[in-house]
Amino acid sequence: MDIRYYLFLSLALFVIGIMGVLTRRNAIIVFMCIELMLNAVNLLLVAFSKMHHLAAGAGASTVGSEGQLFVFFIMVVAAAEVSVGLAIIVMLYRNTHSVDVNFLNRLKH
Amino acid sequence: MNTLILSALSGVVMMFSGFLLGSRSAVRTLAHILLLVVIAGTILELRGIEIVHIDTRGMMVFDRFALMFMLVANLCTFAFFALSSKDMERVGSNYSDYFALIFFILSGIVLAASFKSLLILFLGIEIISIPLYILAGSDKLNLKSNEASLKYFLMGAFSTGLMLMGIALVYGASGSFDTTTIHATQAVPALLVAGMMLLLFSMAFKASAAPFHFWTPDVYDGSPTVFTSFMATVVKAAFFIAFMRLFSDAFSGLAPQWKLLVSIMVALTLFIGNLTAVFQQSVKRMLAYSSIAQAGFMLLAIYSLNSDAKEGLLLYAAAYSLATIGIFAVLVKMKDQSFEGFNGFARQHPVVAGALVIFLLSLAGIPLTAGFISKFYMLRATIDGGSLGLAIFAVLMAAVSVYYYFRLIQSMYFKDAGNAVEVPISAGFRATLIVLAALTIVLGLFPQLLTSWLYF
Numbered sequence: 001m002d003i004r005y006y007l008f009l010s011l012a013l014f015v016i017g018i019m020g021v022l023t024r025r026n027a028i029i030v031f032m033c034i035e036l037m038l039n040a041v042n043l044l045l046v047a048f049s050k051m052h053h054l055a056a057g058a059g060a061s062t063v064g065s066e067g068q069l070f071v072f073f074i075m076v077v078a079a080a081e082v083s084v085g086l087a088i089i090v091m092l093y094r095n096t097h098s099v100d101v102n103f104l105n106r107l108k109h
Numbered sequence: 110m111n112t113l114i115l116s117a118l119s120g121v122v123m124m125f126s127g128f129l130l131g132s133r134s135a136v137r138t139l140a141h142i143l144l145l146v147v148i149a150g151t152i153l154e155l156r157g158i159e160i161v162h163i164d165t166r167g168m169m170v171f172d173r174f175a176l177m178f179m180l181v182a183n184l185c186t187f188a189f190f191a192l193s194s195k196d197m198e199r200v201g202s203n204y205s206d207y208f209a210l211i212f213f214i215l216s217g218i219v220l221a222a223s224f225k226s227l228l229i230l231f232l233g234i235e236i237i238s239i240p241l242y243i244l245a246g247s248d249k250l251n252l253k254s255n256e257a258s259l260k261y262f263l264m265g266a267f268s269t270g271l272m273l274m275g276i277a278l279v280y281g282a283s284g285s286f287d288t289t290t291i292h293a294t295q296a297v298p299a300l301l302v303a304g305m306m307l308l309l310f311s312m313a314f315k316a317s318a319a320p321f322h323f324w325t326p327d328v329y330d331g332s333p334t335v336f337t338s339f340m341a342t343v344v345k346a347a348f349f350i351a352f353m354r355l356f357s358d359a360f361s362g363l364a365p366q367w368k369l370l371v372s373i374m375v376a377l378t379l380f381i382g383n384l385t386a387v388f389q390q391s392v393k394r395m396l397a398y399s400s401i402a403q404a405g406f407m408l409l410a411i412y413s414l415n416s417d418a419k420e421g422l423l424l425y426a427a428a429y430s431l432a433t434i435g436i437f438a439v440l441v442k443m444k445d446q447s448f449e450g451f452n453g454f455a456r457q458h459p460v461v462a463g464a465l466v467i468f469l470l471s472l473a474g475i476p477l478t479a480g481f482i483s484k485f486y487m488l489r490a491t492i493d494g495g496s497l498g499l500a501i502f503a504v505l506m507a508a509v510s511v512y513y514y515f516r517l518i519q520s521m522y523f524k525d526a527g528n529a530v531e532v533p534i535s536a537g538f539r540a541t542l543i544v545l546a547a548l549t550i551v552l553g554l555f556p557q558l559l560t561s562w563l564y565f
Contacts, residue, residue, distance in 0.1 A: 007281075014274055021267050030263055037270035041277045048281040055284075067280055070228055074273060077235045081269075084242050085262050091246060092255045101263070 006047035013040035027089050027099040031082075038078050042071045110171065111150035111160050112179045113219040119143035120212035127205035137194050140208040144190060147215065148183045151176065155562070167287065168226040173563045175223035177423055178350050181559070182218050182343050185430040186211065189343070191541045192438035193335045196532065200333045201247050207336075210240035214344065221351040225358070227276045227286040230351060234272070234315060237347060238265045241340055245332040257331025264324040268314035275307030279359075288358035297363065305360050309367055312355065316348040318408055319377040322401050326385075329397035334446075337393065338437030341400045346426035349407045353422055357414050364414075371412045372499055378405035379506040386513045391447050392440055395513055396433065399472065402510055403429050406503060409487045413494025420560040421486030427559060428479035428552060432468040435545045438538070439465055444531040451517060452524040460539050462521050464546040471549045473514040474507050479552035486556070 013036060020033030049067025056063035093099055122143060126136050150160065155176050197207050213236060220233030242265065246258025280286060282301035283294040294301060310321065317325040329337045360367065382402030389395040407425055410418035439461060443450050455462035471480035484507060491500040552559060 003281075010277075014270075017270065021263070027259060027263070031266075034263070034266045034270055037267075038273060041270070041273040044274075044277045045280065048277065051281070052284045064284075066228075066286060070231075070276075070280075070286065073228060073232065077232070077269075080235070080239055081266055084239055085266065088242060088246055088255075088258050088262050091249055092259055095250065095252055095255055101259070 003047060003051045006044065010040040010044035010047070013037075013043070025101050027092070027101050030101060031085055031089070035078065035082075038074055042074055045071050045074075110163050110165075110169075111154045112147060112176075112183070113216050114161065115143075115147045115150040116183075116212050116215040116219065119147060120209045120216065123205055123209035123212055126208075127203070130205075133198055133204050136205045136208065140194065140205075140212075141187075141190055143212070144183065144187050147212075148180070148187065151180045151183055155180065165225075168229050169220070169223045170225045171223050174419060174423070175219075175350075175354075177559070177562050178222045178346075178426065179219055181423065181427045181430070182222075182347060183215065185343050185346075185427070185434060186215060186339070188431060188541070188545055189339055189434050189438075192434065192538060192545075193338060193441055196335050196438075196441045200335060201249060203247070207244065207247065210244055211339065213240045214339075218343070218347040221347050222354070224351070224354065225288055227279065227288070227291075227359075230355060231269075231272065231276060234348070234351065235269065237344055238269070238315075241265075241336075241344060244336040244340070245328060247336065248333045251331075251333075253331040254333060255331075257328045260324055260331075261328045264314065264328075268311040268321075271307050271314070272311035275304045275309075275311060278304030278307065280304075288355070291359040292362055297366075302363065302366050305363055305367065306370075308355065308360075309370065312348065312352040313374060316345065316352055316404055316408075317401055318374050318404055319381045319401065320374075322378065322381065322404075325401055326394055326397045329400065330391070330394050334393060334437060334441045337397075338434055338441070341396065341437075342430035342433045345400065345404065346407075346430055349404070349410070349422060349426070353411050353414070353419070356411055361414055368412065371408065372496060375405055375408045375412055375499060376502055378402070378408060379503055383506045383509040387509065389513070392443075392451070392517060393446050395448075395517075396436065396440075399510065399513070400433070402506065403472070405506070406484060406487055409491045409499070409503060412496070412499065413490040415490055415493055417486055417490035417493060420556075420563060421483055421490050423563070424479065424483035424486055424552070424556055424559055428471055428483045428549065431545050431549055431552075432471040432480060435468040435542055436465060436472075438542070442532040442534060448516060448520050451520045454521040456525070458534060461534060461542060464542040465521065466518055467546040467549055469514040469518055471553070473511045475511075477550060477553050479549045479556070482553050482556045 017033045017037035021030050024030050045067045049064040053064035089099055096103055126139050130136050198204055217233050217236030220229050224230040224233055242258055242262045245261045246254055248254035278300045279291055282298050283291045314321040329341055382398050382405055386395050386398035410422040471478035474480045474484040488500045
């Protein structure tokens with residue numbers, strides 16, 4: 001299949017994620033949208049990895065494998081980020097009984 | 110490699126020290142000793158001695174520039190420990206964990222300073238950022254600290270998403286994560302330029318360059334002051350080193366595509382940072398905006414990307430970090446963190462006030478200080494890099510910055526009846542401040558002490 005389909009799909013997912021981050025006010029949903037962005041990247045990396053692999057021909061069996069390795073690193077780092085991020089959101093909920101991002105801005109003044 | 114291994118191990122040791130060591134002063138002493146070991150490891154590596162040799166398969170390169178920056182970062186962290194580690198006790202109960210997180214950040218800084226593959230860049234930036242989210246929120250019951258932490262986390266994760274998309278697009282265009290291969294990519298397809306733009310934006314986010322700076326004042330203001338001191342200095346300088354390495358190694362061939370954008374960014378950052386700093390009433394918030402303004406100057410190095418810019422960025426990192434760490438260390442001890450809180454400070458603590466004056470002069474870029482000479486290097490690099498106009502604008506903005514730095518000097522020296530400091534100032538603290546102030550002057554007089562190490 002043409003690489004452009006994968007590119008458009010993952011860009012669409014990525015843009016949905018960005019729109020979510022910019023418009024939603026619930027911290028957990030914002031967080032989920034960020035995860036969506038990361039997963040769009042994962043998809044794209046795997047697609048590019050396959051593309052480079054096919055382009056290199058049958059002889060070069062390891063070409064393109066680093067793209068898939070990168071995906072594992074993204075997953076690990078995303079997991080670390082989730083654990084810290086959820087802890088921060090729980091801490092916030094304990095203090096304010098809300099996970100609304102706007103709530104904090106109102107506190108400032 | 111020494112620095113990376115030693116600082117990561119020190120982090121693990123500090124995590125265990127929390128329950129193995131009884132007293133907080135023992136934890137503190139251990140942290141100082143471990144940091145000295147890390148510094149010794151860096152110096153050994155500068156002399157070409159590696160404790161363990163690890164083949165990184167070309168993913169990392171420990172050149173002079175990276176090693177010198179690691180040394181500067183570690184020394185500044187040592188200054189930070191010497192001045193502020195006692196004040197960390199007041200933030201919360203997990204004293205040893207704060208040190209552990211700082212050591213992990215230091216190991217992330219090694220990755221960010223020496224990457225050759227975009228994978229290492231990504232890992233380095235994340236290893237720096239994730240502990241910082243925790244440090245920003247370490248004052249758990251304080252709502253402002255919670256806000257800072259959440260904001261920093263959401264913005265950080267968002268910009269990481271942008272960065273990863275950039276990396277993926279660059280990978281699609283060039284077929285490799287290696288910066289030299291990316292540089293050698295002949296054709297300039299839209300994918301490569303789009304990826305480069307996303308990487309530019311995400312690095313600007315991390316380094317708080319305008320128009321992506323909006324999170325900075327809230328995060329720096331809300332975080333516990335001791336940790337603001339660390340994240341505004343060493344960490345920020347590390348992001349700039351990574352930024353510069355990325356653009357000089359991978360994207361210098363694409364300069365026509367990004368040069369104009371970066372120059373607009375520089376001008377905006379200098380303008381917004383300096384102009385908003387003028388109107389601040391709290392010293393902490395003023396320093397947050399001043400850090401944005403100083404980031405504008407550091408961005409000049411990315412604009413020009415020549416050898417002067419490299420030396421200049423290194424000097425700037427040292428000068429800016431030393432001065433800001435010193436000011437923050439005093440600020441932590443103040444009861445009232447507004448400008449009025451400093452009224453009459455010079456009469457109560459003449460020595461500390463004198464050191465503060467030197468730091469402020471260095472930040473403002475007055476001759477004979479390290480701040481002046483590093484600004485001079487940056488401006489020379491910019492003029493060589495082809496933009497006289499940008500250099501003139503930067504000088505004008507530096508003149509604006511004199512106003513808000515001198516406002517602090519004015520309230521220390523020319524106003525009376527200030528309220529006292531919250532925490533008593535010890536003789537050791539005073540001595541460390543004097544050493545830092547002396548270093549600021551020495552670096553200003555002999556910048557080659559630092560820069561010549563880049564070549565021999």
